[in-house]
Amino acid sequence: DQQVKQNSPSLSVQEGRISILNCDYTNSMFDYFLWYKKYPAEGPTFLISISSIKDKNEDGRFTVFLNKSAKHLSLHIVPSQPGDSAVYFCAASNTGNQFYFGTGTSLTVIP
């Protein structure tokens, strides 16, 4: 049973434009959410996180939005750069010790 879902397996965006990656979850007890980026042949790298007491968190070009009522979070990348091309995973936790991951969205930024 997939508790965290990323329904778009892939996304293509022009360089300089906004990339929006989406993630839905089913467990209302989740209180901590993260985004990771993964390049081929490497492990995932932490990008940005948000706790359930917030609805937005920014870090440079990356912003994560959380909509608890819709059980939805999104990652915005502005402006998108070719180096952002990677697979992005969202993850959620309700105990802090076990994280549930989505299946990933492959982002391609076209120069």
Added chain:
Amino acid sequence: KAGVTQTPRYLIKTRGQQVTLSCSPISGHRSVSWYQQTPGQGLQFLFEYFSETQRNKGNFPGRFSGRQFSNSRSEMNVSTLELGDSALYLCASSPHGNQPQHFGDGTRLSIL
């Protein structure tokens, strides 16, 4: 600061064999988690160890086991290997849990 180190990087086994994978976390990190990544399934949580104790376990059969040593290094063992165990196995560490995890580059296990 050295990152999370997983050995070996690649492994080929046959059905019925067993395998042990190793993970050295970042120095000072006491929480170590293991994940299985297969195409289309994302990262599936296997288990998490903290101070040599398993705190959480995912929905995997008992053929999958692990342990953590006093220096926080961890091993994962899979017995009676099946074709479906072919996957990338990732190890991640964090200081305590409830924090972003740092991942190793994984062990690619292929079952023939």
